[in-house]
Amino acid sequence: MAGETSFALIGFGWRAQAFWRLSAALPDVTCVGAVVPTPRALPVPYFGSLADCLATARPDFLVTALPRAVNAEVVTAAVASGVPVLTETPPASDVAGLRRLWDEVGGSGLVQVAEQYLLMPAHAARAAAVRSGIIGTPTQVQVSSTHQYHAVSLIRGLLGVGHDPATVRASRTTAPLLDPQTRQGWTDDPTPKPATTTIATLDFGHGRSGLYDFTDNQSRNQLRFRRLLVRGTHGELRDDEIVHLAAPRTIVRTPLVRRQTGHDLDLDGYDTGTITLGSEVLYRNPYPGQRWNDDEIATARMLQAMAAWVRGEGQPPYPLADGAQDHLIGLAIEEAADTDRTVTTTTEAWA
Secondary structure, eight states: OTTOEEEEEEOOSHHHHHHHHHHTTOSSEEEEEEEOSSOOOOSSOEESSHHHHHHHTOOSEEEEOOOHHHHHHHHHHHHHTTOOEEEOSOSSSSHHHHHHHHHHHGGGTOEEEOOOGGGSHHHHHHHHHHHTTTTOSEEEEEEESSOHHHHHHHHHHHHTOOSOOOEEEEEEEEEEEOOOEETTEEOOOOSOEEEEEEEEEEEEETTEEEEEEEETTTTTOTTSOOEEEEEETTEEEETTEEEEEEETTEEEEEEEEEEEETSTTOTTOSEEEEEEETTEEEEEOSSTTSOOOHHHHHHHHHHHHHHHHHTTSSOOSSBHHHHHHHHHHHHHHHHHHHHTSOEEOOOOTTO
16 A cells, blocks of 8 residues: 555645655655745645645645644635645634634545644553553543643543533643743753743533643643643553552552663664553554654654545544544633633534
């Protein structure tokens, strides 16, 4: 099946370049070009318009990596041409934009969202442990690592919540914090700057809840730990450890162990191997030898899942309905924090 599924990029910024770079190492996905607004040197063929791209390259699907203000318009145009789309997060700017996008393309079944966090090795392993039933039925997920829709995706995915309404309460505090790294690299700035922390509780009803805790730039600021907790009826998962009732009067703590090659006298090279729980393999790196980081592994998995779905060989990787729900709740968190009022999301058309 190698080389049989092609895609074109809409945009060629930081995120789009990651899709192109990773696809070069995948056997079944080929990038045939990019649509950018002005001509410039690119490592792939350049197209000045979507119409030109579709007529010339005829890709099997499109990947949009655009600012949210213009993304929905491009997705709508692509669907009007009958082409499947993998859209970067979030799929639209605001609630009105999400509803409008769904009205225009939701019924097509052609749009998937590139929400990769549940595909990252550590999160995928945690999700596998939760699905195994070792902590019973999950009742609460707490996430402090990433922002808005990404965190909501983790909460919903680990909790098993669909498109049910959520009641959101939130608050913000500001305190000084060093910010040593950004997307551009080390800042070398020794002065703490005001950083805002947003904390929100999400009540999905039926005993299911989430806790959202995010500080400005926490995704890249290594001076803040990433924390994840999944509470269940029979135990809980905290980061890389599980406590559960293994037998009557027997409480057991078991670590999730990641095998990372390349340390000390391990001469296989630096790479992710497996993540295990006791003797059970929860996760195995599908790309051994590529030396990819977790985000790269997850993005490559999303790209291959999209290609398999387009070929009719796999399930939809992350439907628009889920990406829209993630952003709907993420926006509710911001609104609740901005207004200091409880916000309850409604049941939307994509539910």
